[in-house]
Amino acid sequence: MKKASLKDIAQQAGVSTALVSYVLNGKEKETRVGEVIAQKIRQIAKELNYQPNHLAKSLRSGKTYTIGLIIADISNPFFANIARVVEDEAKKNGYTVIIGSCDEHAEKSWDLLNVLINRQVDGFIIVSCEGSESQVHYLKERNIPFVLLDRHFPEIQTDFVATNNYKASYDAGVHLINSGYSKIGIMAYKSNMYHMVERVRGYRHALRDNHIEFHDSWLKEVHFETMDSEVRTAIDEVLASEQRVDAMIFATYGLAINALKYINELRLKVPSDLAIVSYGQAEVFDLYYCPITYVQQPLEMLGKTAVEFLLEKLKNPEEGMKQILMEAKLIARDSSKAKPTAASA
Amino acid sequence: MKKASLKDIAQQAGVSTALVSYVLNGKEKETRVGEVIAQKIRQIAKELNYQPNHLAKSLRSGKTYTIGLIIADISNPFFANIARVVEDEAKKNGYTVIIGSCDEHAEKSWDLLNVLINRQVDGFIIVSCEGSESQVHYLKERNIPFVLLDRHFPEIQTDFVATNNYKASYDAGVHLINSGYSKIGIMAYKSNMYHMVERVRGYRHALRDNHIEFHDSWLKEVHFETMDSEVRTAIDEVLASEQRVDAMIFATYGLAINALKYINELRLKVPSDLAIVSYGQAEVFDLYYCPITYVQQPLEMLGKTAVEFLLEKLKNPEEGMKQILMEAKLIARDSSKAKPTAASA
DNA sequence: ATAAGTTGCTTAATCGTTTAAACAAAATAT
């Protein structure tokens, strides 16, 4: 049995497709459809289990009620969860989301962008990856609505929803200092992305404002692609250095996971051998024998707000830019608990 | 600048849209388009950065090159990863995937199904949830192509790609027995789903075949929705029971995570206080101080094969049913290492 | 009784493609 179309209903009811369309779209009043025939049409539509063809609607209206969500790395549970929030929030508003992960490759991101543009998505929510500035410019030029999520480019004027990474790192640094640690390192991705730069900057300012001299050997920047091996080397180095660290901040979930595995192998104890604060998502860190202190980003809010911004923009394209930085919250746990003082030790 | 359409190109080139369509679809030979004009058309298309409108194409052809992927629970990393594999494999074949998670609710699954049917997806890949049999029947009746993934209903004839759960659990049981454990419990979801039933059945047969008497208190079935609290109670019970277990099998990732958190709180040592084997995904288990033995499902193969089956079905709808059970692999690690024997203890 | 307004419906264009069929002009065959 083929799918029923407006035409099928019209034929069975002995009327034109226009009437059927009016009735099924609840426009009977404005368009003065007879009560009797309206009932009949509704009846037949139900019998035939009529489902409107979304393609045809979209082609006509120019709106697909579809959002493209491009995510830098879906295997990161933080992003996976954000994707979920975005999807839920969009569905509440009658939108469908098509998700794509570019795995931190600008090229893949271009592909995704084009596929989704061809599919006529109404707009985009994008977690940008390194080197994707041109894509953002492209969207601006083509006047395609979009909102940047979690990561943004300060030198490009766009809508965005992100975390105040500077503040989050600053807080993480201060927290460690207040807990008695003084040789604090940070591991981040080698990247010019603003969010990453900010995470390092916040950390350095926390040291500076607390009169701790920063040592170059404390900053470890590793490449995303070769993270597995580079993290190990980096850990080796910060531990072997003359200025051996007693605490580490991990700027991403992936770095923390890899580092923790290695730290386990080395049989180092957290926090006595090394205190830890990490960005990232909570559940996994709970599993660790010593719960990990982490920077809790307002995941739900980030996702919801991004959808909200985009939908507003779709309704009213002329509205001004919306930009928001949300505050993260440091969840202090055992991995950064106060260092026993010389006196008590 | 509005998007360029076939018409725009046709106008600029001074020809009909038909010619443009022929040329841009590489049908110049069959349809005998002049070489000169063909060049011109290609040139103009490039200049205008022509991107075909997928909606219009789909409306005309009846094919959207879109697959609906309905997943029981996207927050489970196993499924998140399967989703990724499906997406990649589909993209390789020119298909786009729309993912939806029903969070183990049949009702939500119905919604998703309808939304995606309206959007004219060409077919479905579905990780079914409890109580969704009627949906499967519906798809069959309406002749909508689909493949069940990871979970299936033995009483309904469908295509499916799944793991041999019976065998996997059997192996897990035997492994524990061979490692010297004899009081082995299992924690599963309270469910009539075949995959879950099979996981329990395999475990019981492993005991039976090794002459270990099964005790009712060893089987703990908890509800998905209230897992957090029920897991704790269950753990308390298996430990307090007269037949206190010395090993546990967790039938899902979520159960294991929750149980491990609680086991940590109780300061129990794995495996000396309790040995563990779990279904689920690897990375997280690595973080545990004692790496967790787990059942490694052929994730990549499952996803790829599901896509393959579906695409074949889309090409040739009349082809016979394809059903496959893939073998899982037990990855033995410290959480189930051989128990010190009485002699050596 | 005629003009004006209301009611209930149909017609036809449109969105951007594809593609069978028709057609004219040029080339080849008879």
Add this chain to the structure above:
DNA sequence: ATATTTTGTTTAAACGATTAAGCAACTTAT
């Protein structure tokens, strides 16, 4: 010189919906 074939192009219908405009047939007002 006429018939046939080949070549290069256009026309128009179709996919499934929406919607402005048009058109009868009534009803009401004057």
